[in-house]
Amino acid sequence: MAQASVASGQVVKHARSGTLRGSPARALHAGCRSACSRTAARAVVALSVAGVLLVVILALGLHVNLSASARRGLYRTVAGRPTRGAWVVACVSPQSAVLARARGYLGPGPCAGGTQPLLKSVVAVAGDVVEIGPEAVTVNGQRLPGSSIAASDSLGRGLPHVAWGRHVVGADELWLVSTRVPNSWDSRYLGPMSTSLVWSVAQPVWTVD
Template identity: 40%
Template sequence: MTVVLRVVCVAVGALVLAVVAARELGFLWVASESVPPGLWRKVSEPIGRGSVVTFCPPDEPRFRAGREAGFLPSGFCPGRLPRLVKPVAAVAGDVVEIGHEGLRVNGRLLPNTRPIEVRPLELLRPYPPGRHVVHDGEIWLVSTYHRLSWDSRYYGPVRVTDLESAVRPVWSYR
């Protein structure tokens, strides 16, 4: 084996080891624009309004629609869906109102939440407009960071049992 090949093998091995170690320590790379992209870490803290969470969406039509409409890449969660990282906008007891101007939580309009039109609409429709009370065991995940975020505006409430962890940024580049 040549010296160059040995160096390459050691470098690749070190990179694989670093990625596995980082994952085991709760680090994840977030490329989504729903939160500032960068390096995030899973944290052990209660999840509430304002938290940022990671979850594997269940293999359901409402989540597959995001991939079919081109909003999501394939991933390693059930149904080849990607792991998602989203901010928590509403928790049990909150009132979510969806209208043409955007999404309101307890009467407060959230910035960057006006639903976008997607063609063909058969693939992806906004969650039904109107007033929705968040039930026990549910949360709404809505990004105000980027207006094109694919979030609860389209797929509705998420079961708390589907969440993996709260996450916090370690380093971001926006």
């Protein structure tokens, strides 16, 4: 004969075989399946929306910057010669890319060294005089704010830097420096960048910080 008992505030019936029917565990499993299905559906929708946004961003010639070296947000590439104060999208040299890959400074990308390009500000162009010291970078006698040289990266690894002293920018060179963070991987550590490594000038469209 079947018996009734109370478990977790619910009345359940025990069959003669001792098997639980209508148990809380079974109800919980059914509820989980329903909730998991809804969560999976939301994830699919979110991924679809993200995919559409990415296609639109690329179609409009926009680039997303998430690095602290520049204001985070959307940038668009424009034609024109890089001038002092402009933002540019540029690759590091294949030699520098070796260190970038080994230490994870840059993710994989289409540059010649197999890394993603940088978004940096041009602080010096051909003919400018750059002076490098531990405390700051000076361009044509003007000290750049927030341009001190970091001795190590965020993991405590030593950062090779450009030689201290005076540098005259060559005809086919640019100096790219971020004044937002001292350990931004830029010309303070890479030295002057060849203009042949510059993809384009970039203009901010929408930024958040």
